[in-house]
């Protein structure tokens with residue numbers, strides 16, 4: 001099994017991918033649509049297309065990974081083409097009333113990579129193509145990335161998209177505390193906060209946040225069996 005990529009460039013230490021042909025890309029777009037139909041049939045409420053973290057669609061966006069000279073590589077319009085084709089196919093296969101999210105890496109954290117400014121331009125296009133929310137993450141494409149990890153380290157990227165594009169955005173990355181999450185929303189940096197590791201550590205985090213931020217509502221939120229312990 002040989003992995004496909006935009007160009008035959010290996011992530012350091014990993015196998016060399018083959019350059020995807022136009023026929024491969026057509027099949028991949030159709031596969032996204034088929035997966036969406038299965039998700040709809042299975043009853044999922046939301047789908048999110050992953051176009052970040054070094055996955056295939058991100059590789060097409062980034063000039064560090066995409067060295068193609070056909071209509072899927074080169075300038076911005078060509079590098080975003082595959083993602084927009086996937087978005088159109090998924091939107092067409094997904095019930096109109098159900099949200100469609102896209103996750104991107106707003107920066108590759110390396111010179112010559114995908115940029116926050118391109119992310120803003122992409123966000124405007126995604127909105128036109130029926131995407132309901134942009135989930136703004138970063139990195140994952142290039143082993144030379146240097147990420148200044150700290151509390152809320154990706155929030156400024158969500159803010160930049162929200163300030164300059166019209167679609168709702170989600171912020172993610174070391175958002176761990178209810179007051180911190182509320183501040184991200186209150187200062188207008190994002191419309192939604194997303195939790196990864198903190199939700200793994202504490203699956204009841206939303207209840208903990210409600211206890212901190214909206215104590216009066218707790219009795220409506222907890223399972224009745226737990227109320228004696230609230």
Ligand SMILES: Cc1cc2nc3c(=O)[nH]c(=O)nc-3n(C[C@H](O)[C@H](O)[C@H](O)COP(=O)(O)O)c2cc1C
Pocket residue numbers: 050053103137172173174175194195196197198
């Ligand atoms: C063990 C682990 C697995 C992850 N797997 C995925 C994944 O499959 N897809 C994805 O988009 N992000 C994945 N992430 C990234 C998280 O979704 C999230 O963006 C990141 O951890 C930053 O948010 P946090 O600080 O709230 O965890 C993973 C993170 C961890 C720690």
